[in-house]
Amino acid sequence: xxxxxTLVGLTITLTIPLWVQSNFYMYILIMGAFNAVLAISLNxxxxxxxxxxxxxxxxxxxxxxxxxxxxxxxxxxxxxxxLAAFVVTTACAAxxxxxxxxxxxxxxxxxxxxxxxxxxxLVLNGGxxxxxxxxxxxxxxxxxxxxxxxxxxxxxxxxxxxxIALFWIALFVSIAAVNSKMGRAWLAIRxxxxxxxxxxxxxxxxKMIAFxxxxxxxxxxxxxxxxxxxxxxxxxxxxxxNVLIVAMVIIGGEGxxxxxxxxxxxxxxxxxxxRFAEGYRMLLYGLFxxxxxxFAPQGIVGLVADAWHKLKxxxxxxx
Amino acid sequence: MLSVEHLRKKFGGVxxxxxxxxxxxxxEVLGLIGPNGSGKTTxxxxxxxxxxxxxxxxxLEGKDITGKPPYALAKLGIVRTFQNTSLFARxxxxxxxxxGAHLNDSGKPDxxxxxxxxxxxxxxxxxxEAKSLAYGVQRRVEIAIALAARPELLLLDEPAAGMNPExxxxxxxxxxxxxxxxxxxxxxxxxxRFVTRICNRLILLNRGQKIAEGVPEEVLRLPQVIEIYLGxxxxx
Numbered sequence: 001x002x003x004x005x006t007l008v009g010l011t012i013t014l015t016i017p018l019w020v021q022s023n024f025y026m027y028i029l030i031m032g033a034f035n036a037v038l039a040i041s042l043n044x045x046x047x048x049x050x051x052x053x054x055x056x057x058x059x060x061x062x063x064x065x066x067x068x069x070x071x072x073x074x075x076x077x078x079x080x081x082x083l084a085a086f087v088v089t090t091a092c093a094a095x096x097x098x099x100x101x102x103x104x105x106x107x108x109x110x111x112x113x114x115x116x117x118x119x120x121x122l123v124l125n126g127g128x129x130x131x132x133x134x135x136x137x138x139x140x141x142x143x144x145x146x147x148x149x150x151x152x153x154x155x156x157x158x159x160x161x162x163x164i165a166l167f168w169i170a171l172f173v174s175i176a177a178v179n180s181k182m183g184r185a186w187l188a189i190r191x192x193x194x195x196x197x198x199x200x201x202x203x204x205x206x207k208m209i210a211f212x213x214x215x216x217x218x219x220x221x222x223x224x225x226x227x228x229x230x231x232x233x234x235x236x237x238x239x240x241x242n243v244l245i246v247a248m249v250i251i252g253g254e255g256x257x258x259x260x261x262x263x264x265x266x267x268x269x270x271x272x273x274x275r276f277a278e279g280y281r282m283l284l285y286g287l288f289x290x291x292x293x294x295f296a297p298q299g300i301v302g303l304v305a306d307a308w309h310k311l312k313x314x315x316x317x318x319x
Numbered sequence: 320m321l322s323v324e325h326l327r328k329k330f331g332g333v334x335x336x337x338x339x340x341x342x343x344x345x346x347e348v349l350g351l352i353g354p355n356g357s358g359k360t361t362x363x364x365x366x367x368x369x370x371x372x373x374x375x376x377x378x379l380e381g382k383d384i385t386g387k388p389p390y391a392l393a394k395l396g397i398v399r400t401f402q403n404t405s406l407f408a409r410x411x412x413x414x415x416x417x418x419g420a421h422l423n424d425s426g427k428p429d430x431x432x433x434x435x436x437x438x439x440x441x442x443x444x445x446x447x448e449a450k451s452l453a454y455g456v457q458r459r460v461e462i463a464i465a466l467a468a469r470p471e472l473l474l475l476d477e478p479a480a481g482m483n484p485e486x487x488x489x490x491x492x493x494x495x496x497x498x499x500x501x502x503x504x505x506x507x508x509x510x511x512r513f514v515t516r517i518c519n520r521l522i523l524l525n526r527g528q529k530i531a532e533g534v535p536e537e538v539l540r541l542p543q544v545i546e547i548y549l550g551x552x553x554x555x
Contacts, residue, residue: 181421187418188407191408191409192406194401195405197388198468199421199465200393201421202390202391203390
C-alpha cells in the first residue's frame with residue numbers, strides 16, 4: 001500500500017509540468033512544495049516529540065538570508081549557498097537547543113518565539129549587511145557550475161523539480177526517522193517523558209536530533225525560496241509566518257507522515273481558492289481554520305482516518 | 320550492590336529524607352515501608368535520579384552514581400516504576416514493551432518480550448491499547464516495561480496500590496516468577512501483607528528517617544511499626 005502510494009505520488013509530482021502549463025499554478029505548486037517541507041520539518045518537533053516550537057520561521061529565514069547574503073556579498077549562487085544555509089541553520093538551532101531543550105514545560109516554546117523576534121530585529125537593523133527593512137533584492141538564480149555545467153535554474157519548471165526533490169528527500173528522511181529506533185524514542189518522549197527517561201531514553205539527545213533535522217530542512221527551503229523569488233525581507237520572520245507553519249501541521253494532522261503535506265498544500269492553495277470572496281477572503285480563511293480545529297482536532301488526516309475506520313467497522317457489522 | 324550513605328533531601332524547609340543509609344545485596348528484595356509522607360517515594364526518586372539529593376551519596380558496585388540522570392542510571396541497570404500509573408497509554412502492550420527494550424542493541428528488539436508477557440500474565444493483552452486495560456493490568460504493564468529494559472536493580476513504587484486483595488495476591492505470584500530472573504528489587508508499598516510475602520528485608524521510614532530494619536517478621540512485631548500502622552491507643 002505504502003509502495004503503491006509512493007509510486008503514484010512520484011508519478012504525479014514528476015509529471016505535473018507536462019499537464020500544468022500556467023505560470024500561476026506552477027508558482028502555487030512550488031510554494032505548496034516549500035510549505036509542505038516546512039510543515040514536515042516542524043512536525044518532527046511538534047508532532048513526534050510534542051515540543052511546541054513557535055519560532056520555526058527563524059530557521060526558514062536564516063536559510064533564506066544566508067543564501068541571499070552569499071549571493072549579494074560574494075556573487076555566488078551554487079550548491080555552496082544551499083550547503084551554507086543548511087550548516088548555518090543547524091548551527092543556530094544547536095545554539096538555541098542546547099540550553100532550551102534541557103528545560104521542561106513551556107520554556108522551549110517561549111525561547112523559540114523570543115529567538116525569531118530577536119532575529120527579526122537583528123535583520124531590520126543590519127544595515128547593508130542584511131539590507132535592513134528593505135531586505136535584499138536581486139538574489140541570483142540558483143546555478144550549477146560543476147561537471148556538466150554551467151546550468152542556471154531560470155524557469156519555474158526547474159524550480160518546481162528542485163522543490164519536489166527537496167520534498168521527497170524530506171518525506172523519506174521523515175519516514176525513515178519515524179520508523180527507526182529514534183522514532184520510537186520520539187514517541188515515547190511525547191507520550192510520557194518521565195517513563196521514557198526511566199527506561200534509558202536520553203530525551204535531550206533525541207529532542208536535539210529532531211530539532212536539528214527540522215531546522216536544517218527549514219533552512220534548505222529558505223535558501224531555495226530566496227533563489228526562486230530573488231528577494232528576501234525581514235517579513236519572513238513575521239509572527240504570521242510562524243503561525244502559518246504551525247497551522248499547516250495542525251490542520252493537516254500533527255504526528256502523522258502525510259498530515260503536514262496535506263496541511264502545507266491546503267494552506268498554500270486556500271487563499272488562492274478563496275479569491276472569489278474578495279474582501280471576505282481572509283475572513284473565510286480564518287473560519288476554515290477555526291472549523292478544522294473545532295471539528296477535527298486531529299487534523300484533516302485524522303478526520304479522514306476516523307471516517308475510514310468507522311466505515312470499515314460498519315461494513316464488518318453488515319457482513 | 321547498591322549503597323546509600325547519609326542521604327538527605329530538603330524541599331524548602333521540609334526535610335523529606337534525613338540521613339538515610341542502607342545497603343542492598345545482589346538478588347535481595349528490600350521493602351521500604353512507612354506512613355504517607357515518610358519519604359519512601361523520595362528515596363526512590365533520589366536513587367533513580369529524578370530528584371537531586373541535598374546531601375549524601377548513592378553508589379552502585381562501589382561507583383558513585385549520585386545525581387546521575389535517569390536515562391544514564393537505566394543504562395547502568397537501575398530501572399523504576401512510578402507511584403501513579405505511568406505507561407505509553409495510546410500504544411499497545413507489545414509496543415510499550417518494545418519501547419521498554421530501547422537499550423537492547425542486539426538488533427532483535429522483541430528478544431525476551433514473550434517471556435515477560437508470560438511471567439506477568441499479559442500475553443492475552445499484548446495487542447490491546449494500554450489505556451483500554453483494567454487498572455490492575457495497567458500496573459502489570461508498567462512492571463513489564465521496566466523488565467523489558469533488562470534491569471539489574473528494579474525499584475517498584477507501590478505496584479499493588481489500589482488493587483483488591485485478589486489482584487494483589489495474583490501480583491505476588493507474578494512477581495515471584497519475576498524474581499527467578501535474580502533481579503535485585505526495592506519495593507515501596509503500604510500493603511503489609513503484599514510486602515511481607517515478597518521482601519527478604521524491610522526498612523521502616525518515618526519522617527524521612529530510618530527507624531527500624533530487619534527481616535519482615537521482626538520488623539512487623541516492633542512497637543513503633545504497630546504504633547505507626549495501627550495507632551497508639553489500640554497498641555496500648
